[in-house]
Amino acid sequence: MKDKIKIVLAQISSKREDKEENLRRFEQATLKAKQQGADLVVFPELSLTGYVVRDQIYELAETVPGPAIQRMENLARNTGLHIIFGMPELSEKARATIYNTAVFIGPDGLIGKYRKMYLPTHSVFEEKRHFRSGNQIAVFDTPLGKIGLCICYDIFFPEVARMVRLQGAELIVCISASPAVRRSYFEILTAARAIENTAFLAYVNLVGVEDGLQFWGGSRLVSPTGDLLAKAKYDEEDFVLCDVRYSDLRSAEAFIPTLRDLRPELFDQLKRLSECF
Amino acid sequence: MELKPSALGLDLPDVGSRIKRFIRCYVENTGAKGVVLGMSGGIDSNTVAALSALAIGGENVLGLMLPEKETHSQQEIDDAKLVADKFGIKSLVCDITPALERLYSSIPVFDTADKLCKGNIKARTRMIYLYYYANKQNRIVCGSSDKSETMMGYFTKWGDVAADIAPIMDLYKTQVRKLAQHIGIPAELAEKPSTPGLWQGQSAEGELGIKYELLDLILFGLERFMSPAEIAEQLDVKIAQVAQVKARWLSVEHKRRMPLTPKLEFRTVGSDFRLPIEAY
Numbered sequence: 001m002k003d004k005i006k007i008v009l010a011q012i013s014s015k016r017e018d019k020e021e022n023l024r025r026f027e028q029a030t031l032k033a034k035q036q037g038a039d040l041v042v043f044p045e046l047s048l049t050g051y052v053v054r055d056q057i058y059e060l061a062e063t064v065p066g067p068a069i070q071r072m073e074n075l076a077r078n079t080g081l082h083i084i085f086g087m088p089e090l091s092e093k094a095r096a097t098i099y100n101t102a103v104f105i106g107p108d109g110l111i112g113k114y115r116k117m118y119l120p121t122h123s124v125f126e127e128k129r130h131f132r133s134g135n136q137i138a139v140f141d142t143p144l145g146k147i148g149l150c151i152c153y154d155i156f157f158p159e160v161a162r163m164v165r166l167q168g169a170e171l172i173v174c175i176s177a178s179p180a181v182r183r184s185y186f187e188i189l190t191a192a193r194a195i196e197n198t199a200f201l202a203y204v205n206l207v208g209v210e211d212g213l214q215f216w217g218g219s220r221l222v223s224p225t226g227d228l229l230a231k232a233k234y235d236e237e238d239f240v241l242c243d244v245r246y247s248d249l250r251s252a253e254a255f256i257p258t259l260r261d262l263r264p265e266l267f268d269q270l271k272r273l274s275e276c277f
Numbered sequence: 278m279e280l281k282p283s284a285l286g287l288d289l290p291d292v293g294s295r296i297k298r299f300i301r302c303y304v305e306n307t308g309a310k311g312v313v314l315g316m317s318g319g320i321d322s323n324t325v326a327a328l329s330a331l332a333i334g335g336e337n338v339l340g341l342m343l344p345e346k347e348t349h350s351q352q353e354i355d356d357a358k359l360v361a362d363k364f365g366i367k368s369l370v371c372d373i374t375p376a377l378e379r380l381y382s383s384i385p386v387f388d389t390a391d392k393l394c395k396g397n398i399k400a401r402t403r404m405i406y407l408y409y410y411a412n413k414q415n416r417i418v419c420g421s422s423d424k425s426e427t428m429m430g431y432f433t434k435w436g437d438v439a440a441d442i443a444p445i446m447d448l449y450k451t452q453v454r455k456l457a458q459h460i461g462i463p464a465e466l467a468e469k470p471s472t473p474g475l476w477q478g479q480s481a482e483g484e485l486g487i488k489y490e491l492l493d494l495i496l497f498g499l500e501r502f503m504s505p506a507e508i509a510e511q512l513d514v515k516i517a518q519v520a521q522v523k524a525r526w527l528s529v530e531h532k533r534r535m536p537l538t539p540k541l542e543f544r545t546v547g548s549d550f551r552l553p554i555e556a557y
Binding site for chain 1: 294295298299302303544550551552553554
């Protein structure tokens with residue numbers, strides 16, 4: 001496993017309902033990432049289709065594997081890069097059961113996927129109307145290290161990042177489609193999840209305007225001690241190449257020993273309390 | 278939450294940028310040649326006109342001034358022209374009096390004394406002019422309704438609120454006034470009293486029965502699920518006053534939505550027919 005990997009925060013806007021165009025944008029950014037020596041390219045949540053597609057989601061969702069995955073596998077194979085992106089995933093066992101999914105692809109093909117567990121259904125969000133919740137965390141042991149995935153609103157729940165960290169993830173990748181009025185929450189929470197788990201956290205957010213929603217971008221790489229290692233522009237498309245150096249984790253864990261100080265017995269209490277809340 | 282004027286504070290450069298981006302994206306994605314809007318000389322339309330010009334260039338913004346003889350105010354026209362000139366907006370004055378007089382005379386039961394019904398005809402006639410230019414010149418109709426008016430239903434249904442986009446509908450009147458000054462609209466225009474201009478001497482605050490400074494804070498509290506009792510206590514006003522605002526806020530929902538229809542089929546417009554707006 002490499003000690004240092006290069007990540008591209010590919011902060012793109014999506015053309016809604018146009019998978020072909022969005023695949024072209026994935027290809028364009030991935031080729032650029034290849035030229036710049038990247039190992040991993042990360043695209044935002046639901047960037048294959050756009051976020052505000054409402055009931056069109058039933059036409060747009062695809063299985064994993066499926067046609068879009070095949071295109072992305074070819075891209076990963078041809079470039080030798082790893083790619084993470086978001087898409088609506090149609091269940092292979094049903095016709096209209098869809099997950100909000102992050103897909104992880106490597107040069108050898110599909111590595112795995114993560115189905116968003118916390119689906120926001122409040123304010124402007126209507127995800128539970130369309131998506132089924134995932135029910136398991138996802139951590140992948142890859143040549144680029146142990147990488148855990150989460151999606152947008154998951155980051156409001158410390159248990160998701162904590163679970164992937166305890167599963168061994170040293171880099172947490174959070175893909176997102178967060179509208180501007182929530183920027184301050186994510187800026188705080190991305191740092192919090194990184195610090196409390198002493199893990200690297202790469203956050204990649206959508207940009208663009210979809211109906212009245214404006215996605216704020218601001219993608220970032222946060223160090224295990226909460227430092228902002230790289231940051232993309234607000235509100236505009238951006239392409240940021242940044243480094244993760246895993247050997248930094250030792251000093252971070254020693255300086256902020258949250259993992260050493262975990263109290264498993266409290267989790268039993270937490271479970272009981274949350275069940276009767 | 279503390280209800281005080283600072284609660285309505287905005288990051289004005291950020292809000293201005295977001296509104297401009299919203300207008301620019303919508304116009305670009307729809308392939309329109311620009312926007313058209315009614316310029317009454319009031320703060321809302323002056324602000325939207327200026328934001329539109331900053332977003333897509335004044336040459337792509339058409340400001341229609343649509344006076345009629347009963348409410349004609351040279352001062353309002355001059356104020357609109359001042360903003361149009363400052364932001365390089367193309368403007369045009371169309372007197373709608375002849376159209377209104379033909380309309381009045383063609384309605385068998387027309388009641389000249391009923392100024393509300395008559396005023397609504399004026400607002401809806403202006404809408405017709407705006408949409409004519411929009412159709413003819415491939416423009417987007419850019420609305421000027423603010424959040425205070427929208428929450429209180431203080432507008433003419435299918436009249437002044439009729440538009441393709443409403444760039445400041447999420448800003449209360451007092452916030453619009455601040456944004457206006459931030460983008461360069463002179464203070465005397467930003468602070469002048471609002472009027473829908475449907476009859477002589479009409480005043481928004483007079484008709485609403487409350488100052489915008491107070492109304493906006495009450496609406497802000499209601500928006501954040503505060504109870505009338507909490508709001509009244511914090512603002513040191515009578516609970517009956519807050520309750521009155523809340524009652525109106527609730528009763529005018531019909532003006533803010535698609536018309537209700539009985540649920541008869543699989544997907545129904547206005548309830549569960551949910552598609553994205555084709556903004557591309």
